[in-house]
Amino acid sequence: MPNSHLQEPLTPTKYSRPLLESLLQRNEQWSQDIYSVDPEFFPTSALGQRPKVLWIGCSDSRVPETTLVAARPGDIFVHRNIANQFHLDDDSANAALCFAVEEAGVQHILVVGHTICGGCKAAWNSAKEDADNKSTALSRFISPLIKLRHELTDRKPSPTFQTLVEENVSEAVRKISMTETVQNNWAKSDGTGEGVQVHGLIYHLETGRLHNLHVSRLPPSPAGTPTEEEVAEIGAVDPTRASVKRQTSFSKLDPDQQLSELLKELRIPEKRED
Numbered sequence: 001m002p003n004s005h006l007q008e009p010l011t012p013t014k015y016s017r018p019l020l021e022s023l024l025q026r027n028e029q030w031s032q033d034i035y036s037v038d039p040e041f042f043p044t045s046a047l048g049q050r051p052k053v054l055w056i057g058c059s060d061s062r063v064p065e066t067t068l069v070a071a072r073p074g075d076i077f078v079h080r081n082i083a084n085q086f087h088l089d090d091d092s093a094n095a096a097l098c099f100a101v102e103e104a105g106v107q108h109i110l111v112v113g114h115t116i117c118g119g120c121k122a123a124w125n126s127a128k129e130d131a132d133n134k135s136t137a138l139s140r141f142i143s144p145l146i147k148l149r150h151e152l153t154d155r156k157p158s159p160t161f162q163t164l165v166e167e168n169v170s171e172a173v174r175k176i177s178m179t180e181t182v183q184n185n186w187a188k189s190d191g192t193g194e195g196v197q198v199h200g201l202i203y204h205l206e207t208g209r210l211h212n213l214h215v216s217r218l219p220p221s222p223a224g225t226p227t228e229e230e231v232a233e234i235g236a237v238d239p240t241r242a243s244v245k246r247q248t249s250f251s252k253l254d255p256d257q258q259l260s261e262l263l264k265e266l267r268i269p270e271k272r273e274d
Contacts, residue, residue, distance in 0.1 A: 034072075041072070051077045053262070054100035056093070056172065057112040058084040058119065063203050065112070068210070077104050082141055083119025084111060086172040088179065098181045101196055108262055109176060109196060112210070113169040114203040120165050123149045169200040170215045177217040186219040195219030 034041055054077045055065045065076055079096035086093050100106045113120075123145040131146040133139045145168060152159040152167060159167075176182060176198050189195035200213040 045074050049074050049077070049104060051075055051100070051104055052107045053077065054079070054097065054104075054106045054109045055112060056080070056084055056086060056096075056109065056176075058082070058114055058117060060114060060118065062205055063112070063114050068203065068208065077106055082138065083117055083123070083145055083168060084113050084172065085119075085141070085145060085168065086111065086175050087144060088175055094179065094181070097176065097179060101181050101185055107196060109182075109198045110201055111169050111172040111176065111199070112201045112203055113165050115162070115165065115205050117165055117168075119145065120149075120161070120168060124161050124164055166200075166202060166213055169202065169213060173198050173200045173215050173217060189219045191220050193219055193221040 031042070051074060053075070057063055057065055057078070057080045059080045059082055065071070065078055065080075066073070069076075077096070077100045079093055079100075081093070088094075097109070100109070119142055123142050126142075126146045126149065128146075128150045130139070131143050131150070134143070145164075148167060148171060149164050152163060155163075182196060182198065186195040196219065198217045200215040202211045202213060203209075204211060
C-alpha cells in the first residue's frame with residue numbers, strides 16, 4: 001500500500017486546543033483594535049495591495065518584519081527563508097521578487113539579516129566538505145552559505161561570526177541586483193535613477209534595532225553608467241550587455257536620510273480625528 005508508513009493526521013486533542021483557541025482569540029482582539037482605529041482598513045485592504053517594500057528576511061520567529069517597523073498589513077511584501085539567502089536558481093525567491101517589482105510595484109528591496117542567526121551558525125560550524133552535503137533540504141539550502149563561510153577564512157583580520165552574518169546579506173544584495181527582474185526594472189528607468197533600490201540591513205536581537213550596512217545598489221543616475229571596474233566587481237556577467245552597463249556599484253547611503261525616511265513611511269498612522 002503506497003505511503004503506508006505515513007501516519008494519519010490526528011484529531012486535535014485537549015492538549016492542542018488551548019494554543020489554537022488562544023491564537024484565535026488574539027486575532028479577534030487584534031482585528032477589533034484595527035477596526036476601532038480605522039473601520040475602513042480591512043475593506044480597503046481587500047481591494048488590493050501597493051506595498052513600497054519587499055522584505056527578504058530570515059524565517060526566525062524573533063524577526064517579524066511588520067512588528068519591528070510598526071507597519072500594517074499591506075505595507076510590506078515578504079519573502080523569508082533560512083538565513084535570509086537569495087539563490088539565483090531559487091524559483092520561490094525569484095517569483096516573489098518578480099511579483100513584488102513587476103506587479104506590486106515596490107520601490108525598495110530590503111535584505112535583512114540578524115544577529116545570532118541559526119542558519120549562519122550552522123554554516124560557521126560546518127567543515128568545508130559539508131558544502132557538498134546534499135542529503136537533506138536544509139543542507140542543500142545552506143550549502144552556498146557554508147561555501148561563503150570558508151571563502152572568508154583567508155581574510156585579514158580574521159573574520160568573526162558577525163562577519164559571516166553581514167557578508168551573507170551583502171551577497172544577497174549583489175545577487176538580487178544581477179537578476180533579470182532588477183536589471184529590466186533599471187533598464188526601464190532609462191537613467192533617471194527612479195528604479196528599484198536594493199538595501200542590506202541587520203536586525204539586532206539584543207536591542208530591537210535595525211542597522212544599515214551601506215551596501216545598497218541603486219539604479220543608474222543621470223550622471224552616467226558604471227565604469228568597467230564597477231561592472232567587473234559585480235561578478236560573472238557579460239559587460240557587453242546593455243543591461244549590465246546600466247548596473248550601479250555599491251552606494252554609501254546616509255542611514256539617517258535614506259533608511260530613516262523609508263521607515264517613516266511604514267509607521268502605523270495615528271488615529272484620525274473626525
